[in-house]
Amino acid sequence: xxxxxxxxxxxxxxxxxxxxxxxxxxxxxxxxxxxxxxxxxxxxxxxxxxxxxxxxxxxxxxxxxxxxxxxxxxxxxxxxxxxxxxxxxxxxxxxxxxxxxxxxxxxxxxxxxxxxxxxxxxxxxxxxxxxxxxxxxxxxxxxxxxxxxxxxxxxxxxxxxxxxxxxxxxxxxxxxxxxxxxxxxxxxxxxxxxxxxxxxxxxxxxxxxxxxxxxxxxxxxxxxxxxxxxxxxxxxxxxxxxxxxxxxxxxxxxxxxxxxxxxxxxxxxxxxxxxxxxxxxxxxxxxxxxxxxx
Numbered sequence: 001x002x003x004x005x006x007x008x009x010x011x012x013x014x015x016x017x018x019x020x021x022x023x024x025x026x027x028x029x030x031x032x033x034x035x036x037x038x039x040x041x042x043x044x045x046x047x048x049x050x051x052x053x054x055x056x057x058x059x060x061x062x063x064x065x066x067x068x069x070x071x072x073x074x075x076x077x078x079x080x081x082x083x084x085x086x087x088x089x090x091x092x093x094x095x096x097x098x099x100x101x102x103x104x105x106x107x108x109x110x111x112x113x114x115x116x117x118x119x120x121x122x123x124x125x126x127x128x129x130x131x132x133x134x135x136x137x138x139x140x141x142x143x144x145x146x147x148x149x150x151x152x153x154x155x156x157x158x159x160x161x162x163x164x165x166x167x168x169x170x171x172x173x174x175x176x177x178x179x180x181x182x183x184x185x186x187x188x189x190x191x192x193x194x195x196x197x198x199x200x201x202x203x204x205x206x207x208x209x210x211x212x213x214x215x216x217x218x219x220x221x222x223x224x225x226x227x228x229x230x231x232x233x234x235x236x237x238x239x240x241x242x243x244x245x246x247x248x249x250x251x252x253x254x255x256x257x258x259x260x261x262x263x264x265x266x267x268x269x270x271x272x273x274x275x276x277x278x279x280x281x282x283x284x285x286x287x288x289x290x291x292x293x294x
Contacts, residue, residue: 001291002082002181003093004102005284006031006269007188008262010199014047016188017095019281021055024091024288029081030059031096031105034231036074037063042206042214043233058085065218065228068153071104071172078105082181099268100172106179115163123155134158139167147235149225173272184291185275186284196259203255206233216241232257 003026005017017028030036034044038061041048047057058081063069078094082105085092094102123131132148138161146153160168190198215237219229224238236253239245245253269275278284 002183004185005095006097008265009097010202011188011190013095013188017093018054021093026091026093027056027085029092029094031094031098031102033098033101035060036069037065037228039065039218042209042211044231065222065226068227071100074101075104097265099272106183115159118159118162120159139169141169147230185273186278187269187275189277189279199258200255232261
């Protein structure tokens with residue numbers, strides 16, 4: 001059996017997953033699109049080294065910041081990890097809030113698409129800004145993920161839209177197959193009136209832990225176009241590094257972007273997974289026990 005523990009940012013998934021793994025002789029597989037990257041421990045709220053020692057964690061902090069990483073690679077990496085854990089007799093526990101990554105790992109997604117007949121020549125002379133506007137028309141969700149400086153990814157996404165006759169986001173969302181194995185999906189819930197203040201405190205804590213000292217040197221070292229710098233908690237610092245915004249504005253923008261992201265996550269979880277809402281370890285164990293009895 002595969003366990004998925006998802007839910008909005010800041011709901012306490014990492015801590016609950018560790019407790020669950022200890023109960024089920026499980027190991028944790030990352031399902032967060034930015035926690036795969038190296039050097040971004042504070043900004044992505046990645047599990048600490050102490051947490052990783054409690055139970056084995058997989059697919060965390062292994063991709064260089066300057067290297068692109070997408071849903072195709074994640075699908076391959078996640079399924080290889082599943083095979084390994086199955087061989088060891090461990091319970092795989094996916095933890096994270098990147099819904100498309102979870103679906104790619106566990107559903108029979110076909111991520112290949114014939115783009116050989118798509119003529120992209122007209123875009124050769126387009127500016128990056130014009131390409132981003134075009135992508136926003138074709139696939140607003142995908143455009144939000146890609147900075148206008150990343151020309152190659154924008155062109156690839158536009159090509160997929162033209163080949164499929166629909167957006168990449170819509171293409172993936174329509175592939176509603178059954179999971180590849182028996183899977184229980186849990187969404188860790190927290191009331192919105194409790195979650196938003198908790199998110200603000202979470203950002204404040206990240207600042208206290210040294211968020212600025214983590215992110216600013218990396219932007220200066222690798223430049224603004226590194227794929228990992230699309231992450232909330234990183235991208236907001238780019239105007240700060242350019243001298244265009246004060247630190248206080250950066251912090252408020254991180255809080256605002258986090259809230260917007262939580263709303264999108266909540267919508268995705270409700271529509272894409274047969275998820276059971278839970279609020280504690282006891283809730284999850286009770287469901288698993290009932291499943292085993294039936």
